[in-house]
Amino acid sequence: MTEGGTTLEFTPTWVVAVVCTFIVVISLAVERLLHYLGKLMKRKNQKPLFEALQKIKEELMLLGFISLLLTVFQNRINSICIPKHLAEEWLPCNKEDESESTAAAAKHFVTSSFSFFAGGGGGSRRLLAEAAGNSCKEGKVPILSTTALHHLHIFIFVLACVHVAFSALTILFGSAKIRQWKHWEDAVSKQDLDPENAKGGRLIHVQDHDFIKNRFQGMGRNSYLFGLVHSFFKQFYGSVSKSDYITLRAGFIMTHCRGNPKFNFHKYMMRALEADFKKVVGISWYLWVFVVIFLLLNVAGWHAYFWIAFVPFGESLCCIDVWYLFVQLLLAVGTKLEHIITQLAHEVAEKHVAVTGDLVVQPSDDLFWFRKPKLVLFLIHIILFQNSFELAFVFFIWLQYKFDSCIMGKVGYIIPRLIIGAFVQFVCSYSTLPLYALVTQVTLFCN
DSSP states (O other), X not given: OBTTBXXXXXXXXXXXXXXXXXXXXXXXXXXXXXXXXXXXXXXXXXXXXXHHHHHHHHHXXXXXXXXXXXXXXXXXXXXXXXXXXXXXXXXXXXGGGHHHHHHHHHHHHHHOSOOSSSOTTHHHHHHHHHHHHOOSOTTEEESSOHHHHHHHHHHHHHHHHHHHHHHHHHHHHHHHHHHTTHHHHHHHHHHHHOTTTXXXXXXXXXXXXXXXXXXXXXTTSSOHHHHHHHHHHHTTSXXXXXXXXXXXXXHHHHHHOTTOTTOOHHHHHHHHHHHHHHHHSSOOHHHHHHHHHHHHHOOTTTOGGGOEEEXXXXXXXXXXXXXXXXXXXXXXXHHHHHHHHHHHHHHHHHHOSEEESSOOOOOOSTTSGGGOHHHHHHHHHHHHHHHHHHHHHHHHHHHHHOTTOTTTXXXXXXXXXXXXXXXXXXXXXXXXXXXXXHHGXXXXXXX
16 A cells, blocks of 8 residues: 555456546547547648647647656655755745645545546545655655645646637637638629729829728827827727728738739638747747746745836836736737838828829838837737636636635736636737738738
8 A cells, every 4th residue: 555545456457447448538539639630621721720730739748748757757756855944935825824725625625526636535645645655854845745746737737728728719719800801802802803993093192092091091190109099999999991901912912922913812811820820829948938937936925926017118118017917018019010000001191192003002021129020929929828828827726726725816816817818818819810910911021
């Protein structure tokens, strides 16, 4: 008998077979589902989406390998001892809450059916096993307890599930947004084929174009500040209008597809979104650095997400809560993308009085931060991962320790976190990412 339970030597073979069968069936079902989903994407020639799916599978494999390493080296980790005073520093919960929390957790594991991961009395057995099986000398404790390792396994599982779910929501919301532009593409294509509606060589005053009316003659014409305010609010309603789409489409075709005026720009936009999605779905090394920093600074009383920080943005110095840092970063990205379209309208209106045929904007990277359009996608990548990680952590604490856990903090902090998480996911997927896919088509590089 070890760790308060029966070894495989004295476990009925039918129990081992049933448990293994259950786990293998679930694993194979998920693997087959991803396999057939990949075949469907290949059949529909959706190469970027297929590559994104491969990235998701790689991330799941990495998370699974991390969990496997924790399992294999569990005893070795438990045998590492540190001084007791070090184990009492930098705790997520105050020490005076430990006895109450431990008793509540044991009662919760034994009697409650709320926790999906509790597994009946497994939690209480682990607590008893740790008390009896501690091999450290007096004054020292294991660097990581068996229960803590078990909970770390669960957190990795929840993080993987939330990451996959949020990745699916991102591409679903983004695709739904771009599909709304399909009737604009059909209308323009039909107009190009109709000789009576073709503009041909007609001279049209720039001020008569809808694009100029909406972007140049409205709010912000004579004030840079009011232009930013207008761009800020426009990302929430009608972020892309018909005139925006038609003008940027004409600019793209004249720059990259001059010999193919009947180019299907909408279909290309769907592929561009899929290519961008492939880049934001992965978990890069710098995102793992963020995870480690978050776990390190999640100390009781520090309120890492509520620090007041001075963050330079543009030419001003904004005093903001780190709690809202990523929300403000998302809004800043959306505002910048909207303002780029406005600046394109200003450039055309200031350079021309009248144009022949379609209004064409001049592609340029100068309108982006540091002349790097891909920097915006990098920021979107960070925002989406941070949001999914944050909500995964909340769901894990909620499922494992219940809603009133000391790690969760005050309810007044939790409710805004959930609301902001849903807001960030929706706005970033439905508005910001499709807007980025459209605006970057007037840059000097072409996907």
